[in-house]
Amino acid sequence: MKIFMKFIVSIMLLSIWNISLAVAETPEEKGLRLAIEGDLTGQGFKDTLSQSKMTLRNAQGEESIRTFSNKALEMENDGDKSIFIFHHPKDVAGTAILTFTHKSGPDDQWLYLPALKRVKRISSDNKSGAFVGSEFAYEDLSSQEIEKYTYKWIEDVPCPGDEQEMCYVSESYPVDKSSGYTKRVSWVDISEHRARKINYYDRKDKLLKTLVLSDYKQYLEKFWTAHTLKMVNHNTKKETDISISETVYQTGLKDSDFNRQTLKRAR
Amino acid sequence: MYLSVLSFLLAFITPFLSYANLEPSFTEYKAEIAIEAWIFPESPLYKGQEHNNYSIAFEPEIYFEWAEGSNLVFRPFMRLDSEDSNRSHIDIREGIYSWYGEDWESSIGIGQVFWGVTESKNLVDIINQFDAVDDPFFKTKLGQPLMNLTLIRDSGYYEFFILPYFRERTSPGKKGRLRLDPEFSKNTTKFEGGSKWTPELALRWSNSIGSYDLSAHSFFGYARAPSIDIKLVEGKLKYEPNYQRIRQIGGTVQKAVGPTLYKMEWLAKDGQKDANFRRGGYFASVIGFEHTLYKTIGDNGDLGFLLEYNFDSRRSRASDSMQDDVFIAARLSLNDSEDTQMLLGSIVDLDGDGQIYQVDFGRRINDSLTFGMQGAIYQNGRPGSNLYILRQDSWLEINFKQYF
Numbered sequence: 055m056k057i058f059m060k061f062i063v064s065i066m067l068l069s070i071w072n073i074s075l076a077v078a079e080t081p082e083e084k085g086l087r088l089a090i091e092g093d094l095t096g097q098g099f100k101d102t103l104s105q106s107k108m109t110l111r112n113a114q115g116e117e118s119i120r121t122f123s124n125k126a127l128e129m130e131n132d133g134d135k136s137i138f139i140f141h142h143p144k145d146v147a148g149t150a151i152l153t154f155t156h157k158s159g160p161d162d163q164w165l166y167l168p169a170l171k172r173v174k175r176i177s178s179d180n181k182s183g184a185f186v187g188s189e190f191a192y193e194d195l196s197s198q199e200i201e202k203y204t205y206k207w208i209e210d211v212p213c214p215g216d217e218q219e220m221c222y223v224s225e226s227y228p229v230d231k232s233s234g235y236t237k238r239v240s241w242v243d244i245s246e247h248r249a250r251k252i253n254y255y256d257r258k259d260k261l262l263k264t265l266v267l268s269d270y271k272q273y274l275e276k277f278w279t280a281h282t283l284k285m286v287n288h289n290t291k292k293e294t295d296i297s298i299s300e301t302v303y304q305t306g307l308k309d310s311d312f313n314r315q316t317l318k319r320a321r
Numbered sequence: 322m323y324l325s326v327l328s329f330l331l332a333f334i335t336p337f338l339s340y341a342n343l344e345p346s347f348t349e350y351k352a353e354i355a356i357e358a359w360i361f362p363e364s365p366l367y368k369g370q371e372h373n374n375y376s377i378a379f380e381p382e383i384y385f386e387w388a389e390g391s392n393l394v395f396r397p398f399m400r401l402d403s404e405d406s407n408r409s410h411i412d413i414r415e416g417i418y419s420w421y422g423e424d425w426e427s428s429i430g431i432g433q434v435f436w437g438v439t440e441s442k443n444l445v446d447i448i449n450q451f452d453a454v455d456d457p458f459f460k461t462k463l464g465q466p467l468m469n470l471t472l473i474r475d476s477g478y479y480e481f482f483i484l485p486y487f488r489e490r491t492s493p494g495k496k497g498r499l500r501l502d503p504e505f506s507k508n509t510t511k512f513e514g515g516s517k518w519t520p521e522l523a524l525r526w527s528n529s530i531g532s533y534d535l536s537a538h539s540f541f542g543y544a545r546a547p548s549i550d551i552k553l554v555e556g557k558l559k560y561e562p563n564y565q566r567i568r569q570i571g572g573t574v575q576k577a578v579g580p581t582l583y584k585m586e587w588l589a590k591d592g593q594k595d596a597n598f599r600r601g602g603y604f605a606s607v608i609g610f611e612h613t614l615y616k617t618i619g620d621n622g623d624l625g626f627l628l629e630y631n632f633d634s635r636r637s638r639a640s641d642s643m644q645d646d647v648f649i650a651a652r653l654s655l656n657d658s659e660d661t662q663m664l665l666g667s668i669v670d671l672d673g674d675g676q677i678y679q680v681d682f683g684r685r686i687n688d689s690l691t692f693g694m695q696g697a698i699y700q701n702g703r704p705g706s707n708l709y710i711l712r713q714d715s716w717l718e719i720n721f722k723q724y725f
Contacts, residue, residue: 110658118658119688143688144351144724146660160577162529170460171435175534177613179580184621184656232579234616290620310423314529315473319421321349321386 085205085224092247093200099277101127101307105300110188113291119143120186126197127307133157134197135312139320140186150320151176152312155197160230163192166317173314182234189263189285189294191234194254202229203238210244214251215266219243221250235262246270248278263287273303345385352381357720363713367502369495376402378455380414391420400455407494408454413464424473431464434482436525436538437586438575439607441629441648441668442641444586445571447540448482448523454491457499457697457716458679463488477528484521487512487543489562498714501549506559511550512543514566519543527573537572546640548594565600567592581612584629595638605633605641609648621656627666637672642707645671650679659685675701675708689724 079087108120121142127135133155140149148168155161160178167174181193203226213221221241228235239253248270256262269281283296310316359374378400386392396415402408417430437443442459449462466486472479489510493500512519521542528535547562571588587606594600609629617624633644650666661684668677678698685691696717702708 112658143685145685145689145691145722147351147724160532160579162532171433172437173435175438175575175577175582177577177580177582180613180615180623183615183623187621187656187658187660287620292620308423310473313473315421315426315471315478319392319419319426321347321384 081207082205084207085226086200088207088222088224088242088247089200089203089205089226092242092249093198095247096277097128099128100304101125103302103305103307104298106296106298108186108188108190109295109297111293111295120188125307125311127309127312129309133161133199135309136197137312137317137320146186148321150317152314152317153196154312155199157199157201161196164314164317166314166320171318173317179232181230181232189287189290189292190296193228193233193235194265194285203227204229208239211241213243214241215268216243216250219245246278248280261288271301273301277303343387343389346388347384347386349384350382352379352725353722354379354725355720355722357718359716359718361498361714361716363715365498366713367500370498370500371404371496374402374404374408374497376400376408382415390422391418393418405454405494405497407492407497410454410491412452414462415464417467426469426471426473428467428469430466432467432469433462433464434467434469436536436573438534438573438584439586439609439629440584440611440627440650441609441646441666442607442631442643444588444605444607445536445538445573447538447545447569448484450488450490450545452491454493454497458681458695463491477526480523480525480527482521482523482525484523484542485518487517487519487521487564489517489564490545490547492562498716499711501560501710503558503560505549506561509559509561510547511561511563513563515543519566532577534575535573538570540567540569540571542566544590544593546593548598548640563594565593580615581610583610584608593640595635596640597638599638601635603634603639605631605639605644607631611652613652618653619655619657623652623654623656625652625654626650627652642670642674643668647671670708674703674706675699677708686721691722691724693720693722694718695720 104124106122106124110118119142120140122138122140125137129135136153138151140146150166152164153161163176163178165174165176181196182191185192185195206225208223208225210220210222213219221243223239223241226238226240234256235254236257236259237255240249241251242249249267252265253261254263264286266284267280270278271281272278279301281298285294355378357376361372365372378398380396380398382394382396384392384394394415394417397411398414399411400409413431415431415433417428417432419426419428434448435446437446449465451459452461452463453459455461465484465488468483470481492505495504523538523540525536525538543564544567547564550561550563552559552561567590569588569590574585576583585606585608589602589604591602592600607629609627611625611627613623613625615623627648627650629648631643631646631648633639633641636644647669648666650664653663655661664681666679670676680694680696682694683691698715699708699711702712
């Protein structure tokens with residue numbers, strides 16, 4: 055009996071210790087935990103195929119259009135693989151980009167130039183560079199691996215543009231020095247881990263861009279996908295909208311669909 | 322003759338097509354029309370040459386894809402030139418049927434293949450012949466009849482080629498610029514050790530290991546660059562192109578380190594005649610790097626610096642004019658909605674045989690129209706050298722391309 059009581063007490067003590075641990079979770083630990091939870095909601099997607107239209111708008115409101123399709127493949131022990139294929143404008147039709155993201159170390163990236171039939175390696179440091187002249191940088195569109203950032207939770211607030219939902223605000227700091235940012239501040243809803251808004255801060259820690267994500271649709275009763283992305287550059291007043299017309303999950307793409315040979319066949 | 326090989330290949334392909342006797346799952350038709358002005362500010366040196374060329378080029382493309390894993394590309398090309406009859410020409414850039422599985426691909430027909438990593442010259446790029454009359458920068462190539470098998474393994478990509486027919490390099494006619502005097506004689510080309518129909522073989526392995534891209538190849542066939550036989554026919558000087566059978570091994574190495582790409586191409590070749598008409602072995606390489614500063618110009622512009630060294634062990638006896646030359650260039654990509662790009666470069670011969678300055682500019686005008694400007698200045702060539710021959714032929718090309 056005595057032993058039993060001792061057991062109960064120790065259990066109670068343990069759980070109190072646990073609670074105090076939870077209370078003592080630092081903002082950094084909470085930020086990381088939330089990032090991992092968010093990442094888990096996207097796990098198991100296997101592969102996706104999507105068609106996108108990108109509208110580039112300058113400060114005068116003049117627009118130009120890009121269209122592209124994107125294939126992505128989830129990898130078990132490494133970052134995702136993806137292929138972007140451009141369809142419009144016509145002079146770049148058939149140009150394609152193959153990316154192997156890695157959880158640690160630089161990504162591998164190749165560009166296919168159809169006029170020359172040339173597959174050309176791109177320096178991974180181009181991640182801060184503009185994606186086909188848009189306000190999106192390569193790193194904004196590449197697979198978001200947990201290991202590529204460190205995190206800090208800031209506060210919980212009503213979601214921007216959707217006061218009914220609560221969002222957690224957290225900051226993420228790129229690990230890689232070649233990133234164009236010192237930090238990102240994101241508003242992510244607590245219920246489904248959907249990013250609603252992201253602020254990007256440049257290397258001088260000044261607010262550079264804001265991305266607003268909307269038109270979320272759920273696929274396979276699990277995966278939430280934003281179908282409208284609006285990026286505004288506060289310096290240049292230029293904007294880029296991406297509207298994803300179609301996303302298909304688990305189309306049966308395989309690792310063998312993502313290599314330099316298939317890159318040359320991409321249409 | 323060349324047309325008969327086409328029909329032969331088509332006959333070969335047809336059974337595969339009828340096997341896949343189904344509606345293509347994907348079809349695409351497109352075309353581009355280019356209008357070009359090719360301007361030579363300096364007076365021509367040789368009799369018959371004209372000042373400027375104006376030309377129009379048409380390149381349609383038909384693409385069929387079948388869901389079972391095969392596709393067909395047909396892409397003919399034609400150019401009409403106001404001056405040079407050799408520049409008015411027709412070529413089938415691609416006419417090729419490919420079928421493929423998870424870890425292999427095979428094709429038959431007329432194809433375009435690019436091997437290489439460097440920018441100033443691609444030593445290892447030997448499958449296709451250059452369409453030298455179409456593009457003085459030697460980036461445009463003639464369609465090459467070929468049969469190919471590519472195997473994709475964990476240890477790399479293994480490519481096997483049989484090339485049943487040799488394409489001669491195009492060369493300017495009597496009215497054309499950028500040529501010798503007199504121009505190459507027609508229909509007197511010699512093929513040492515065979516004919517145009519003597520098959521050629523090529524093998525290549527390539528792979529990416531970490532941040533390294535590696536490749537190695539071997540080739541048995543004709544050298545792509547002709548040597549020149551000088552003859553006196555009825556008291557007149559004649560230049561006749563002459564192709565030799567060669568054996569070649571070579572490779573490429575490329576490594577990405579942060580914003581810098583290190584690049585090397587090398588080859589060892591045996592059988593080709595040098596500038597003194599002596600046959601022998603030699604070694605050549607291009608080694609250099611490309612360093613890019615991202616987002617340094619304007620809002621989004623990237624600025625890249627390129628430095629490459631071209632070496633040929635035959636030195637002054639080299640048939641290639643880039644035998645001990647440094648290539649320095651700056652590449653500007655504005656990353657704007659018009660995709661403005663410019664390359665400014667210079668090739669300096671360390672042996673004192675002159676310099677070449679190059680410009681290559683491109684910009685989109687609207688969704689289906691682009692503007693391009695290319696040019697080269699040839700300076701201080703030593704008398705008797707390849708560059709000296711071009712001393713009056715510095716040029717500027719302006720082109721508009723309409724896409725359909």
